[in-house]
Amino acid sequence: MRFESVLARINGFGRYQKMVLVMLFFSRLSIPCHFMLNNFIADVPPHRCDFSSLDDGDVFGNLSMEEKLVVSIPVQEDGTPSSCRMFAEPQYHLLLNSSNLTEAGTVPCQTGWVYDNATFRSTVTLQWDLVCERRGKNKAAATIFFIGAMIGAITFGSLSDRFGRRSMILVAHVCAMLFGFSSAFSTSYVMFVVLRFFTGFCMNGILIIAAVLSVEWVDVEHRKLVGVIHTLPWTFGSALFAGIAYLVTDWRWLTVSVTSPLILVVIMWRWLPESARWLIANGKHEQAHMYLKKCAKMNQAENFIDAIKTETLSAIVVTEKRDRTYSLLDMMRTPKMRKLALCTGLLWFCVSASYFAISFHITGFWLDIYFTQFAYSLIEIPAKLSLYFLLDKIGRRSTVVGAQLMVAICLGINILLSKDLSLIITVIAVIGKGFSSATFATIALYTSELLPTVIRQIGTGYNNCIGRIGTAVAPFIFLLDEVWKDLPQVVLCSVAVLGAIVTIMLPETSNKCMPETIDDVEQQR
Numbered sequence: 001m002r003f004e005s006v007l008a009r010i011n012g013f014g015r016y017q018k019m020v021l022v023m024l025f026f027s028r029l030s031i032p033c034h035f036m037l038n039n040f041i042a043d044v045p046p047h048r049c050d051f052s053s054l055d056d057g058d059v060f061g062n063l064s065m066e067e068k069l070v071v072s073i074p075v076q077e078d079g080t081p082s083s084c085r086m087f088a089e090p091q092y093h094l095l096l097n098s099s100n101l102t103e104a105g106t107v108p109c110q111t112g113w114v115y116d117n118a119t120f121r122s123t124v125t126l127q128w129d130l131v132c133e134r135r136g137k138n139k140a141a142a143t144i145f146f147i148g149a150m151i152g153a154i155t156f157g158s159l160s161d162r163f164g165r166r167s168m169i170l171v172a173h174v175c176a177m178l179f180g181f182s183s184a185f186s187t188s189y190v191m192f193v194v195l196r197f198f199t200g201f202c203m204n205g206i207l208i209i210a211a212v213l214s215v216e217w218v219d220v221e222h223r224k225l226v227g228v229i230h231t232l233p234w235t236f237g238s239a240l241f242a243g244i245a246y247l248v249t250d251w252r253w254l255t256v257s258v259t260s261p262l263i264l265v266v267i268m269w270r271w272l273p274e275s276a277r278w279l280i281a282n283g284k285h286e287q288a289h290m291y292l293k294k295c296a297k298m299n300q301a302e303n304f305i306d307a308i309k310t311e312t313l314s315a316i317v318v319t320e321k322r323d324r325t326y327s328l329l330d331m332m333r334t335p336k337m338r339k340l341a342l343c344t345g346l347l348w349f350c351v352s353a354s355y356f357a358i359s360f361h362i363t364g365f366w367l368d369i370y371f372t373q374f375a376y377s378l379i380e381i382p383a384k385l386s387l388y389f390l391l392d393k394i395g396r397r398s399t400v401v402g403a404q405l406m407v408a409i410c411l412g413i414n415i416l417l418s419k420d421l422s423l424i425i426t427v428i429a430v431i432g433k434g435f436s437s438a439t440f441a442t443i444a445l446y447t448s449e450l451l452p453t454v455i456r457q458i459g460t461g462y463n464n465c466i467g468r469i470g471t472a473v474a475p476f477i478f479l480l481d482e483v484w485k486d487l488p489q490v491v492l493c494s495v496a497v498l499g500a501i502v503t504i505m506l507p508e509t510s511n512k513c514m515p516e517t518i519d520d521v522e523q524q525r
Helices: 003-009 015-028 031-035 065-072 124-128 132-163 165-184 189-216 220-247 251-259 261-271 276-281 285-298 310-314 335-360 369-378 380-385 387-393 396-416 422-450 453-482 487-504 518-522
Strands: 047-049 085-087 106-108 113-115
Touching (some): 003 276, 015 189, 015 261, 015 285, 031 132, 031 189, 065 085, 124 132, 124 189, 132 165, 132 453, 189 220, 189 453, 220 251, 220 369, 220 380, 220 387, 220 422, 251 261, 276 285, 335 453, 369 422, 380 387, 380 422, 387 396, 396 422, 396 487
Antiparallel strands (some): 085 106
């Protein structure tokens, strides 16, 4: 007997499963806000050197602010004041001759910067002057968060396979809430990035555990629907985040705002069940029977629960020892598992790199950053809802291949278009984001169906970890424009095509039972 047969007897998608999905929906709502938080709290506003200290010595006399700017700040090639340099001495003769004297000596900003805070009242950039020679620290803050997420994926994946999904998702929520709130009140840059590291560590733990738990409680017929529903909190959270960021322009209170929903989830945890699949796979048949009995009662299928005894559950997993501890090494011990691990890991890297590179690139479009963020979120709704019809009709594998190729096409078109066509470029970028989100939504379901129950959480953590490496690399891809202005788009286009090629090497999982053991994977054709 397989676990799907047990679920079928007690309704594999009844009120109980819907209750689990609702709780996990709120569990994941704040995750995209934290993943995209650096776009707003670390925004670099227009800035210039601060020369107000010269006023104290009455150096400028009765000059107006415009005149002070002319004699103090050199002009760049585009005609705007320099952001990082100032004249060593005021150049008063520039008031008579407006030509740019490149031979005049300039020095780095001596007494700080003046920022244009019309968009944001306060950011970490303004807080610790992360501009000019310190701009590397600005990029590092985002990368450190994603490194934390990468390590969190492996850690929580392993811990939840060992100690259970339910207990570890509580640990992840409580710790994410504490670190999230603490980071909002950081008193130094070092304190901020350390707390952001641990926030990312715990946030990704929530993400991967919730993804597996939601899939493990439903039957084969509704797995596709749950896979789509599972991705919607990211979409709604991203859309809400655009509005929250528009209203809350102080970085500390913005961080508090997007962390607050975790309080509700911690309260709701008492009603969240453990995965019956995990309990059975680990020999905890009495606890599994208890949860299945609750499920049958809520689904109004109590007439069948008496037929499901503890002895019946013990027969579900018989091909491997249940008292052994699995580890990441089990992903590589056998030939088919090894191929599966390499292919799914590379797929997650490609999809994550392209998806987040597009997501982080919200400036320079026809829309401002708030509307770009909202448009990027809005396009995900039709993209993800279309998966409900595509995942079974053409299969998981073909959906990923097709969506990845469309991402590559959109990126390729934008390489060829003139930068003056900002509206068309914006539309194509949003469409590309839609296909990219469809890919991301599919691989979350697809790769979890490929993995056996005994190491599904470990495998999900491994894939997510590799994906976070792609996410951490994504912000730096756009720095390649110093080599060639279109090189970032070419790299992302190539990465999307590589993801499609790797997917062709994986088996289809549509309308198939999920493997319970490693032997199940090795025996597949």
